[in-house]
Amino acid sequence: MSHPPASGGRPADGTPLLDVSELTVHHGQLRALDRVSLRVYPGEVYAIIGANGAGKSTLLRTIAGLHRPTEGAIWFDGQDVTKVRPERRAARGIAMVPEGRRLFESLTVEENLQVGATYARKGPWTIERVYEMFGWMAERRSQRAAQLSGGEQQAVAIGRALVANPRVLLLDELSLGLAPVVVQRIYGMLPQILATGLTVLLVEQDVSQALRVASHLQCLLEGRTTLEGQPSDVTAEQVEAAYFGLAQAGHSGESDS
Amino acid sequence: MMEWVNDIIQGILTGGLYALFACGLSLMFGVMKVVNLAHGDLAVVGGYIAVGVIAVTHIPVLWSFVIVVPIMAVLGYVLQRTLIQASLDRGVLITLIVTFGVSVVIENGLLQFFTANSRGIGVNNAFITSSFSIGSQITIPYLLLLIFGVAVVVLLGLQYFLSRSKYGRLIRAVADDQEAAQLSGVDYRHVFGIAAAIAFSTVALAGIAYGMYSQLAPTTGTDTILLFAFAAVVIGGLGSLWGTLLGGVVLGVAQLIGAQINTSDEVLAGYIVFLAVLLIRPQGLTARRAR
Amino acid sequence: MSTVTETTARSAERFRVTRSRRNVAWTGVGAVIAVIVLERLPYIVYSGTTTILVQAFIVLTLACMWNLLAGYAGLVSVGQQGFVGLGAYFVLIFALQGISPFLALPLAAVCCGVAAFPLWWLVSRLRSGYFAIATWVLAATIMLVFERISALGSGTGLPLPGLSGYSTTILNADIYWAALTVTVVALATTYLLLRGRLGLVLTAIRDDEVAARSSGARVGLTRMIVFMIAGIGCGAAGGVLAISQLGVQPAGVFSISWTAEMAFAVIIGGLGTIEGPILGTAVFMILQQTLASYNAWYLIIFGSVAILVALFARRGLWGLIDEYAHVRLFPVGYWLWTGSESRRGLRWRRGGRPS
Numbered sequence: 001m002s003h004p005p006a007s008g009g010r011p012a013d014g015t016p017l018l019d020v021s022e023l024t025v026h027h028g029q030l031r032a033l034d035r036v037s038l039r040v041y042p043g044e045v046y047a048i049i050g051a052n053g054a055g056k057s058t059l060l061r062t063i064a065g066l067h068r069p070t071e072g073a074i075w076f077d078g079q080d081v082t083k084v085r086p087e088r089r090a091a092r093g094i095a096m097v098p099e100g101r102r103l104f105e106s107l108t109v110e111e112n113l114q115v116g117a118t119y120a121r122k123g124p125w126t127i128e129r130v131y132e133m134f135g136w137m138a139e140r141r142s143q144r145a146a147q148l149s150g151g152e153q154q155a156v157a158i159g160r161a162l163v164a165n166p167r168v169l170l171l172d173e174l175s176l177g178l179a180p181v182v183v184q185r186i187y188g189m190l191p192q193i194l195a196t197g198l199t200v201l202l203v204e205q206d207v208s209q210a211l212r213v214a215s216h217l218q219c220l221l222e223g224r225t226t227l228e229g230q231p232s233d234v235t236a237e238q239v240e241a242a243y244f245g246l247a248q249a250g251h252s253g254e255s256d257s
Numbered sequence: 258m259m260e261w262v263n264d265i266i267q268g269i270l271t272g273g274l275y276a277l278f279a280c281g282l283s284l285m286f287g288v289m290k291v292v293n294l295a296h297g298d299l300a301v302v303g304g305y306i307a308v309g310v311i312a313v314t315h316i317p318v319l320w321s322f323v324i325v326v327p328i329m330a331v332l333g334y335v336l337q338r339t340l341i342q343a344s345l346d347r348g349v350l351i352t353l354i355v356t357f358g359v360s361v362v363i364e365n366g367l368l369q370f371f372t373a374n375s376r377g378i379g380v381n382n383a384f385i386t387s388s389f390s391i392g393s394q395i396t397i398p399y400l401l402l403l404i405f406g407v408a409v410v411v412l413l414g415l416q417y418f419l420s421r422s423k424y425g426r427l428i429r430a431v432a433d434d435q436e437a438a439q440l441s442g443v444d445y446r447h448v449f450g451i452a453a454a455i456a457f458s459t460v461a462l463a464g465i466a467y468g469m470y471s472q473l474a475p476t477t478g479t480d481t482i483l484l485f486a487f488a489a490v491v492i493g494g495l496g497s498l499w500g501t502l503l504g505g506v507v508l509g510v511a512q513l514i515g516a517q518i519n520t521s522d523e524v525l526a527g528y529i530v531f532l533a534v535l536l537i538r539p540q541g542l543t544a545r546r547a548r
Numbered sequence: 549m550s551t552v553t554e555t556t557a558r559s560a561e562r563f564r565v566t567r568s569r570r571n572v573a574w575t576g577v578g579a580v581i582a583v584i585v586l587e588r589l590p591y592i593v594y595s596g597t598t599t600i601l602v603q604a605f606i607v608l609t610l611a612c613m614w615n616l617l618a619g620y621a622g623l624v625s626v627g628q629q630g631f632v633g634l635g636a637y638f639v640l641i642f643a644l645q646g647i648s649p650f651l652a653l654p655l656a657a658v659c660c661g662v663a664a665f666p667l668w669w670l671v672s673r674l675r676s677g678y679f680a681i682a683t684w685v686l687a688a689t690i691m692l693v694f695e696r697i698s699a700l701g702s703g704t705g706l707p708l709p710g711l712s713g714y715s716t717t718i719l720n721a722d723i724y725w726a727a728l729t730v731t732v733v734a735l736a737t738t739y740l741l742l743r744g745r746l747g748l749v750l751t752a753i754r755d756d757e758v759a760a761r762s763s764g765a766r767v768g769l770t771r772m773i774v775f776m777i778a779g780i781g782c783g784a785a786g787g788v789l790a791i792s793q794l795g796v797q798p799a800g801v802f803s804i805s806w807t808a809e810m811a812f813a814v815i816i817g818g819l820g821t822i823e824g825p826i827l828g829t830a831v832f833m834i835l836q837q838t839l840a841s842y843n844a845w846y847l848i849i850f851g852s853v854a855i856l857v858a859l860f861a862r863r864g865l866w867g868l869i870d871e872y873a874h875v876r877l878f879p880v881g882y883w884l885w886t887g888s889e890s891r892r893g894l895r896w897r898r899g900g901r902p903s
Contacts, residue, residue, distance in 0.1 A: 090442035119442030292677025
């Protein structure tokens with residue numbers, strides 16, 4: 001089991017690594033995100049929770065560049081990336097592990113990692129290092145990705161994102177479709193990942209899992225932020241209310257601007 | 258009896274030519290999900306360019322591909338990045354319409370500038386135009402053998418490229434999951450362009466080969482090449498390079514058997530085999546590309 | 549505005565859905581006048597004009613059908629020339645049996661409709677790209693088959709019997725009226741179909757096939773009906789072609805150029821609109837007449853323009869007109885009116901875009 005990193009409070013004057021402001025995203029006529037803002041500081045584990053359809057994945061995908069926002073801005077490392085294409089955002093240091101793994105099924109494990117490393121930045125993560133972290137992977141490197149189990153695929157997907165040496169790692173619904181034991185093991189890797197200087201922004205439907213690993217929390221409901229703060233500062237009732245929308249929007253801890 | 262054996266051998270070898278037609282189509286559909294209705298016409302364009310290049314540079318006919326293939330490769334990359342990508346962004350319907358439009362424009366353009374007459378790429382090398390015989394009733398033209406050999410080499414090369422090289426890997430990755438590739442920093446439009454360049458290169462070779470073996474006319478692209486390329490892909494199974502060779506061979510053999518029955522039934526026999534395969538294996542066609 | 553006020557305001561609104569607008573009455577009148585004028589033409593103009601119009605009517609009918617297929621049912625067929633040829637040959641076959649070609653025309657159209665069934669069965673399971681190629685192969689195959697029938701003239705074809713008793717003027721007039729009738733029937737059928745349930749299902753399929761299916765729409769059946777109607781329409785046009793050319797030539801009636809002309813006309817005029825084919829055919833005729841002496845040029849230009857329109861002005865010429873004038877000659881959609889209570893009673897406001 002992993003503990004949230006000791007982050008106490010957020011730097012009052014530091015620049016956020018990722019600064020999303022007033023993001024509004026539409027899917028056709030449907031408004032999936034409504035003026036959502038968030039700030040992620042280096043070294044944090046920022047968790048976004050919410051029910052199905054709350055807009056969590058849309059938020060992550062927009063940050064990664066797969067959706068164009070109708071309004072709002074995304075700043076990464078001090079630069080405006082709102083209109084930057086996804087592949088160029090990856091080059092700048094935003095790497096996403098998409099929902100459902102999305103491995104290249106006809107490629108082998110090693111080839112999947114090689115694709116991730118094709119346009120990699122400089123950094124500590126290499127294919128060999130990924131093999132070290134996941135002990136079983138080196139043996140199976142020539143197997144086709146389609147033949148792996150769900151948990152194994154999730155590991156490869158994370159590895160594929162890591163070898164690009166990103167600065168922020170976006171994790172979209174890691175626990176989806178996986179057995180709880182497997183999920184625990186995967187989340188157990190987080191400290192190793194953070195230790196290399198990465199920042200993590202994750203989306204998670206399993207609230208307790210998110211609370212276990214997060215240093216900062218944000219809850220979405222129907223595209224809007226209903227709660228934001230540190231896990232230690234929010235009560236279970238507040239989380240429940242924010243998740244299901246049983247009360248008006250509430251804040252705790254820091255104010256969001 | 259021996260006539261049949263002769264036909265079968267010739268049919269198998271002709272299959273190499275059809276495989277050359279087909280592998281470009283298979284590549285473009287496998288990677289970009291594009292059914293390029295102008296595919297056959299592009300082969301004809303390659304052949305016509307060869308005719309022009311030979312006339313201007315007096316390069317030996319068998320070496321014309323050295324100039325034509327790079328031209329077509331660049332053409333393929335540019336066309337993909339501009340016209341075809343724009344069509345893909347607008348959906349399957351538009352893509353079909355645009356490629357059909359390109360086909361019509363190319364054919365009528367060729368018609369306008371080169372008349373309806375067919376022309377061949379005359380090979381002066383006496384050795385190549387001759388045949389060798391096995392026994393008294395089996396005659397195999399060297400040209401056909403050469404084309405079959407080229408087809409095998411091209412397919413081997415393609416397979417090696419796709420499985421071992423960096424761009425081959427990227428092409429396969431983009432074909433599997435375009436979005437995931439983007440997330441890994443891959444500009445899929447550039448990769449599509451590379452794939453198109455390769456497809457156009459093979460199409461150029463196919464056009465030159467056809468021009469040497471038979472005649473090229475403005476409508477050959479759609480009358481003969483496109484439908485046969487597609488038939489070979491369908492028969493052999495999508496996504497399999499060697500399948501296109503198999504498909505080509507089956508098609509070639511069927512055609513020549515048809516010609517035995519009635520000389521004017523060659524083309525018809527090919528179509529009937531194609532339709533039969535559509536009937537028998539529709540599930541392979543309606544399902545998404547499965548590897 | 550606070551949440552509370554919004555909710556109250558919403559509940560005071562009422563909704564009403566209506567069909568046609570006022571201007572359809574004008575369109576109806578206009579259409580009737582147009583038909584009457586067109587019908588009188590052989591008495592007014594030289595046969596050169598009516599001959600050109602016959603050609604226009606053929607292309608218009610074809611365009612109308614291709615629009616149904618591609619613009620509404622989502623079926624891109626590049627093999628409709630197969631039906632054109634079938635229609636022509638059926639007329640020839642009936643005429644050879646002693647039936648007057650003009651009488652053979654509707655019969656041939658029906659036969660094409662019947663022939664559409666096995667052909668649909670062959671291609672119905674195929675998706676887009678495969679479907680397109682398959683239709684092409686089918687058309688080519690049908691042509692090759694007919695070219696082998698010596699009783700029908702093999703590769704050179706045959707002149708149409710049963711037309712020799714007419715004087716040239718009357719024959720031209722009759723051909724013209726036959727062509728006009730076919731076109732009017734085609735347009736009217738299309739309009740009525742799209743206005744009814746079929747049109748609703750087609751629009752649903754066009755917008756979102758999966759959603760349409762789960763709402764109970766019989767997608768396969770609907771597509772088959774459209775394919776059959778297109779077969780009948782193209783066959784009828786082929787019959788008119790045979791009569792107007794006084795004979796049938798396989799290479800001519802099965803030419804891919806027919807598909808090129810009908811497809812480009814629809815694209816340029818406006819895919820998925822009823823007015824589109826009319827506009828597109830007009831453009832086509834103008835182009836063809838001005839470039840008549842330049843052989844293949846008109847198709848080169850027509851094709852290039854169609855490509856550009858498909859990419860940059862997807863709704864074609866009619867779409868552009870519609871953008872700026874918000875006019876609809878053949879309204880098949882619905883208007884949504886919202887009424888809100890105000891001091892002066894219930895006021896209705898039309899909202900949204902018509903479908």
